[in-house]
Amino acid sequence: MTGTLPDLTTEPSHFAADSRHWHPFTPYSDEVHLKVFTADVARNETAVMLRAEAGAQLGVHDHFGRVLAYTLRGRWSYAEHDWVSGPGDFVYEVANSQHTLVADPAEDIEMFIYVEGPIHFLGADGEIVGIETARTFADRYLRFCLDNGYPAPELNPY
Template sequence: MTTTAPTSLDPAHIGGGTRHWHPFTPYSDDVELKLFTVDLTRNETVVLLRAKAGAQLGVHDHYGRVLAYSIAGRWSYAEHDWVADVGDFVYEVANSKHTLVADPSEDIVLFIYLEGPIHFLDGDDNVVGIETAQTFADRYLQFCRDKGYPEPDLSPF
């Protein structure tokens, strides 16, 4: 991954067509990510998440804040009684454990900003996977190499 220092304080523009949807394996074949940026120093990740109607993303625990904005579809967390709809914003505090569930009637798309690692858990709350800005970047860059896509600069700031 390119890690050049910024040459100015100008905003960086990342065209949506310069990034590709890729599967969020091994956690779900029905969830895809479009990775925009990572900050390895702060362990921050900015992505779009797309999930098929009725898809679930297993129980996971965030160790930093998560900010999510609903672009398409309805979704919820299995552990809570609210449902997020188009235009809704969800703020998650650190140590928030939950299971994402897409409404069975339509696909969802979320804009997500993540701080810190995510721990995926089994039914006994044992950690079965850890995701960080580095693992998100590594997965996406490998996907680009495998598909013959140019490897983008994921840290343009």
């Protein structure tokens, strides 16, 4: 058998600051906005920026994979823990952790987040009220772009 092998080299992907748009993280919160950079549906991994208004909360949720968060602006915490994350702080969340994000009431927050696996949002009685995956992050963002006249970005550039 003769022929050439396909070129399997990969190049880094670059996303200009204005290549993505903030959109509300509904139905979970109108005070929390996301900017989706990548959503790899095959690996169920998502890279996003999260911005929240001062004092905003993002309801109780369960992570089934790791979550890596780097705080860029503001201060935030989890209602279930006694630490506070500020600019330059890094938070490593293990799989199967459950918490409630709370933005400090003094200023808006902004952070970079890398999510592996699904997230279950929980209601007052611990029931699942929503499931987020790379697919749902991508679908919500692409719908937002379509509804607002923005070009649909490539969310899985690999």
